[in-house]
Amino acid sequence: MKVINKKTVSGYANTLKVSSFIAEPENTNELINIIEIAKDKNLNICCSGSGLSYADLITNQNNIILKTYKLNKIINYDNLNGYITVQCGVTFNSIYQMTLIDNWYLSSCPGGGDVSIGGALSNNVHGKDSFRNGNFGENIEFFKILQSNGKIVQINKSDEAFKYIVSGIGLFGIITEITLKLKKITSNYVEHKSVVHKNIDEIIEYHELNNPNYDFAVSWVDCFSNKIDIGRGLTKQATWCENERKTNIKILNKTLQKSKKIFNILPSYPTWEIISPFVNRKSFKIINKIYYNYNKFFGVKHENIQLFSKYNFMHNKIPNIKNIFNPKGFIEIQPVLPKKNIINNLKDILKLSQKFNSESLLAGLKLHKKDDYALSFSDDGYSIGIDLNLNNRNMKDIEIFADELFSLVCEQNGKVYLAKDQLLKPKHFKKMYKNYFKFIEFKDKFDPDKLFQSDLYRRLFIE
């Protein structure tokens, strides 16, 4: 192991930059060694998988960031019964490379296949299929975690710890191994279709009526449209193909890899850097309008068959897209709201963002499914992601907007996703996450040395 260098780091959104000691262990002995060093030097530890959480959930100022990407072995794959045991740094992509060809699928995959399984467990991530399959925790049979006392314990579904550590944002120990149950699929192809909607009322009505017949669904929402058009957009739904259609492993693996060029044509550098100065409200209002009208009049292909990996990983075609937000980065606030009064509540959120000139440049809307994990970003309801470019924006204005938005989300009994948050304050956090006190109690019991922390932990839990 390269022991511990000090470096400047940030989350995926490239906003908060802090200096931390970086450890990159390769095996369990090295993990135990890092725990000893941390205790000896009075430092605490924040694990990081692929570093795709947006902000201070994966930063740890003047303390240790333990990167798990070298712990990337697939330990066992039972292709007869669909079980797989992996080290924490293994990604969805590596699992799919092995299992999709056998028609075994790991559900609740976010839009990028680079997410590590340790990171997926800790944020209890969701995918375009989570309204059907639930969040990532539903895949887990059991896992192993290394605690601050240097001991590894196995946590089973029936253990109290299971519901705290799954969704526990890395605050209990180092997850070392995870055993997952895969789902049998009929084919590794999906059949998808897109439908245009003239406002948010139509989008929600469409999801409610049609989602029971689909395996995946996501909508794009034009956050600049207003009055009777408010929240107009497009829904993309997909189902696994019924008849067995097989691909070969070479093609499959190619679709799981990030393209080096944007849509295989333009180099990502310097394309995003050239576009970056034009990324603002005015230009994106026009882009949203063109995209909507294009799809309304010409664009929508009604039926289409595609490899799942091609359908799900849009980001593979647009490598390094976050660079359009350089140099200051971006903020995403993603609330999930229960279904009760959902249309009006979403309209209120859209109107509030318009009032503050803080419309999301591009917004995705998804249906979710409620679960019982302690800090889970889940509900029987809908989420919408609001992305704000920080360039040419006054941070104070964004904070005022965020504070109003958080109050509104609390009134609507919703919560925002911690994996993407950087602005929430304890007063709103406690209202949104009702298990707040139980979570602290369990953390004190499971990690009495408070060895596992992050900057987000100190922002939201230590007042």
Ligand SMILES: Cc1cc2nc3c(=O)[nH]c(=O)nc-3n(C[C@H](O)[C@H](O)[C@H](O)COP(=O)(O)OP(=O)(O)OC[C@H]3O[C@@H](n4cnc5c(N)ncnc54)[C@H](O)[C@@H]3O)c2cc1C
């Ligand atoms: C373009 C993009 C699209 C996204 N879309 C979605 C989406 O659709 N749905 C969704 O749910 N999320 C989405 N996300 C967020 C992302 O999926 C989550 O933040 C995910 O948890 C990141 O995984 P990671 O491996 O990068 O983990 P990190 O971000 O590095 O870590 C996440 C958390 O896991 C903890 N952790 C990681 N490994 C371990 C370990 N071994 N032991 C203990 N704790 C550990 C960390 O401490 C941290 O709290 C998206 C992110 C990006 C960049």
